Amino acid sequence: MAKYCELFVTFFKIGTFTIGGGYAMIPLIQREVVGRRHWLSDTEMLDAIALSQTMPGILAANIAAIVGQRLRGVKGALVAVLGNILMPILFIILIAALFSRFKDIPAVQHIFMGIRPAVVALIAAPVFNLARKAGVTLRTVWIPLLAALLIWLLGISPVLVILIALAAGWTYSKLIDKTAKENGPNQLNLKL
Amino acid sequence: MILFELFYTFLIIGLFTFGGGYSMIALIQSAVVDHHAWLTTQEFADILAISQITPGPVGINTATYAGYSAVIAEGYPTVVAVAGAVVASLAVLILPLTLILIVGRWLLKHKDQAPFDTIFKGLRLTVIGLIAAAALSLVPTAFSPTPTGTVTIFNLQLSIFNVIIFAAVFFLSLRKKASPILLILLSGLVGFLIY
Numbered sequence: 416m417a418k419y420c421e422l423f424v425t426f427f428k429i430g431t432f433t434i435g436g437g438y439a440m441i442p443l444i445q446r447e448v449v450g451r452r453h454w455l456s457d458t459e460m461l462d463a464i465a466l467s468q469t470m471p472g473i474l475a476a477n478i479a480a481i482v483g484q485r486l487r488g489v490k491g492a493l494v495a496v497l498g499n500i501l502m503p504i505l506f507i508i509l510i511a512a513l514f515s516r517f518k519d520i521p522a523v524q525h526i527f528m529g530i531r532p533a534v535v536a537l538i539a540a541p542v543f544n545l546a547r548k549a550g551v552t553l554r555t556v557w558i559p560l561l562a563a564l565l566i567w568l569l570g571i572s573p574v575l576v577i578l579i580a581l582a583a584g585w586t587y588s589k590l591i592d593k594t595a596k597e598n599g600p601n602q603l604n605l606k607l
Numbered sequence: 608m609i610l611f612e613l614f615y616t617f618l619i620i621g622l623f624t625f626g627g628g629y630s631m632i633a634l635i636q637s638a639v640v641d642h643h644a645w646l647t648t649q650e651f652a653d654i655l656a657i658s659q660i661t662p663g664p665v666g667i668n669t670a671t672y673a674g675y676s677a678v679i680a681e682g683y684p685t686v687v688a689v690a691g692a693v694v695a696s697l698a699v700l701i702l703p704l705t706l707i708l709i710v711g712r713w714l715l716k717h718k719d720q721a722p723f724d725t726i727f728k729g730l731r732l733t734v735i736g737l738i739a740a741a742a743l744s745l746v747p748t749a750f751s752p753t754p755t756g757t758v759t760i761f762n763l764q765l766s767i768f769n770v771i772i773f774a775a776v777f778f779l780s781l782r783k784k785a786s787p788i789l790l791i792l793l794s795g796l797v798g799f800l801i802y
Contacts, residue, residue: 431662434788438627440664466715469727472703473666474627480704481711489708496704500696503663507671508692510657512685518653522799529798530656530791531649531749532769536776537659537787538742541629542735544781549731558729562736566637567743573630573637576733577623584729588722 418487419494425452426479426498433475440475448482455482475499609681613674613691616643617698624666624703626734631666631699633741635673645677648748660788671696749773754802768801 425447433440441464449460463485467477476496483495517523542559551559562580565571616638624631632655639645646654654676658668674695678688717723750773753766772794779785 430664434660434662462715466707466711466718468626469714469718470703470707470711471622471624472700472707473624473631473664475664476667476700477703477707480707484708484711492704492708496700500663500667500700503661503667504671504693504696506661506663507658507668508675508689510661511672511675511688511692514657515679525802526795526799527653527656528753528766528769528802529772529794529796531652531745532766532773533776533791533794534652534656534659535742535745535749536773537780537790538629538632538655538738538745540777540780542739542742545626545731545735545738549728549735551732551735555732558732559736559739562733563739563743564736566633566737566740570641572642573634573737573740574619574623576737577625577730580729580733581726584726585722587729588725591721591725 419491421452422483422486422491422495423498426483426495427501429479430475430499431502438474441478444475444478444482454486459485609678609683609687610691610694612643613677613694614698617670617674617695618701620670621699622702624699625730628664628666628669629738629741630734632669633737635669636741636744639673639677643677645680646673648745650676652745652748656791660791666699667696670699756801768797772797 429440429443429447433443445460448454449457455463463478463481466481467474470477476499479495479499480492483491483493485491487494518527546556546559558580562576565576566573617635620631620634620638623634636651640648640651651673654669654672658665658672661668671692675688675692677695678691679685683691714723718727750765750769752764753769756767758765758767776790776794779790780787
């Protein structure tokens with residue numbers, strides 16, 4: 416029981432005191448889980464982060480689930496995740512209830528006129544960061560471009576685009592498996 | 608019933624969110640603004656701003672807020688909206704967590720082998736396009752004419768100040784790694800002062 420409390424409190428703290436989500440949370444999670452509590456070793460933590468980035472879902476919640484599962488199985492995972500998201504959910508509900516009363520005040524309108532272009536910039540900037548991290552080259556740049564155009568211009572659902580990407584990746588992998596078996600899997604270049 | 612619709616919508620969003628909060632934003636926008644028309648683009652942009660300056664993962668915050676606002680937009684009382692916020696936030700987590708708990712350990716061993724290495728590389732590239740599309744579709748709202756300083760370029764009426772704010776925030780975020788909270792608060796201050 417004490418372990419569940421510890422798990423809950425640790426991830427409650429992490430969820431409450433980080434603004435900006437996943438990548439902002441990682442250093443704090445590492446400090447708490449590896450440094451202070453010694454629940455996971457450094458390598459296990461890096462594995463947990465790598466897996467969380469691979470799996471669908473929210474990075475921070477995924478890491479919380481892996482750590483919780485490691486310590487106390489499925490129940491531990493649930494406790495850690497709930498601890499992580501409790502405060503953010505309560506906080507947003509409070510803000511949402513308050514904001515609906517203030518949003519028609521002219522001053523608030525003006526503030527948000529200034530904020531909206533900033534929001535677009537904050538979503539556009541990660542596009543370039545992610546492109547650099549994913550190692551986009553002239554040979555692969557058509558993939559994000561095509562995805563963006565399909566969604567933005569043709570109004571195709573992003574869910575469908577992801578499904579196509581999954582199917583295409585799988586098919587491509589099967590094709591190169593046949594043609595280039597002697598290569599190690601990590602030397603393969605993507606060119607659908 | 609709106610709560611069931613929310614549950615199903617956010618369940619699917621969770622399953623297809625690869626690569627973190629920003630791709631979840633793209634999926635939520637597509638479902639909540641384009642598909643269901645629960646929110647306008649402008650309302651969604653404001654939700655995003657608030658989700659980035661409050662504690663917690665941006666994906667969860669956006670899901671919570673979008674769930675709340677969708678219920679209000681459909682004309683239900685606040686109590687139902689609170690339920691909607693909770694339903695959306697939990698629904699988005701269910702499938703990813705189930706997957707992690709069941710196949711997590713196995714996938715950790717195999718994710719760098721065929722066919723997963725190729726699939727995940729393809730997904731990482733695709734998700735960049737998803738996020739770019741989300742940013743592009745917010746552009747008309749973000750640059751729409753403001754009380755002062757509107758300029759007409761070709762047939763487009765743009766707010767000149769907002770173009771400047773965009774350029775400044777984009778540069779500071781990408782090159783200087785400035786904190787999103789600081790950038791949003793500063794932009795709000797600029798908006799308050801010039802409009």
